[in-house]
Amino acid sequence: MGRKWNNIKEKKASKDANTSRIYAKFGRKIYVAAKQGEPNPESNIALRDVLERAKTYSVPKAIIERAIDKAKGGSDEVFDELRYEGFGPNGSMVIVDALTNNVNRTAAEVRAAFSKNGGNMGVSGSVAYMFDATAVIGVEGKTAEDVLELLMEADLDVRDIIEEGDSVIVYAEPEQFHAVQEAFRQAGISDFTVAELSMLAQSDVTLPEDAQAKFEKMIDAIEDLEDVQQVFHNVDLGE
Structure with missing residues (x-):
């Protein structure tokens, strides 16, 4: 991946x-x-x-x-879960997940973060079709071969298993999220380096240096918003 x-x-x-x-x-x-x-x-x-x-x-x-x-304590504060989709410089794609108690405020702030940094908001579905919902679980102290054997014993066929640094990262279907974690727990592993339900781009794009700088500034502006929980995109930012 x-x-x-x-x-x-x-x-x-x-x-x-x-x-x-x-x-x-x-x-x-x-x-x-x-x-x-x-x-x-x-x-x-x-x-x-x-x-x-x-x-x-x-x-x-x-x-x-x-x-x-x-x-x-019975707090009556209510939050709505929202997803925004949009485009950054050079056609880059972005998904923004938010939790808000004021939908109008959040929509305006996210739209402004896009538009002030060379991007624009899209309609629902304009970007998401280029991403796959994915369970991402990482552990340390094992090799990819160890993890493959462990998951096979649990009768789990996942998308991919990759060694990244000191971790082994498992990419699985969203509905396998708990099953993969349970397979690790049954093997005595309860600490995870990653445990995410993510949206991964089907393919990454590389931007020219000037466009990448503008893109990163846009992502920073979006992530700085209080109501934004997670941001997913299709740009390869390098290491």
């Missing part, structure tokens, strides 16, 4: 190292997941998923507990 998932994740983590932004985003996502079902990850699959992902980003326990306590 050539996604260099660890490089992508490390770049995002490095960018957010000196801010509380990534924690605030997780706090909101955890609250929403806990509010939609029982505030217990044992019985709430959505909450368990977001907590697993939060763990890979080293989200502090205090942030997690505060968000769950807010849901337990």
Whole structure:
């Protein structure tokens, strides 16, 4: 797949190292997941998923507990899950997932982040057809051959298994997300370097240097928005 998932994740983590932004985003996502079902990850699959992902980003326990306590406390704050699609410089494609308590505000902010940086918002479906929903799970301490054998024993046929740095990354169908994690847990592996339900581009594009600089500025502007949770795109930004 050539996604260099660890490089992508490390770049995002490095960018957010000196801010509380990534924690605030997780706090909101955890609250929403806990509010939609029982505030217990044992019985709430959505909450368990977001907590697993939060763990890979080293989200502090205090942030997690505060968000769950807010849901337990009966807060009536309501958030809508939204997806925007758009285009960046040179026809690059972008998907933006958001959680918001003010749809009009978020739509205006995302549109402005696109338009002020050489991009434009598209209609629903204008970009998503070029991406595949994908489960991405990573572990350390194993080879690709080890992981393949482990998944075969669990009767799981996944899309791809790639060694990336110190990790082995499994790319699977979205509906295999929990089954792959469970196969690892049955093998005594419970810590994941990556645990994401992502949107991966079917093919990447490489932009000229000037267009890439403009594209990265646009992505930064979108990711800086409080309501934006995740951003997916089809540009190969290199290592």
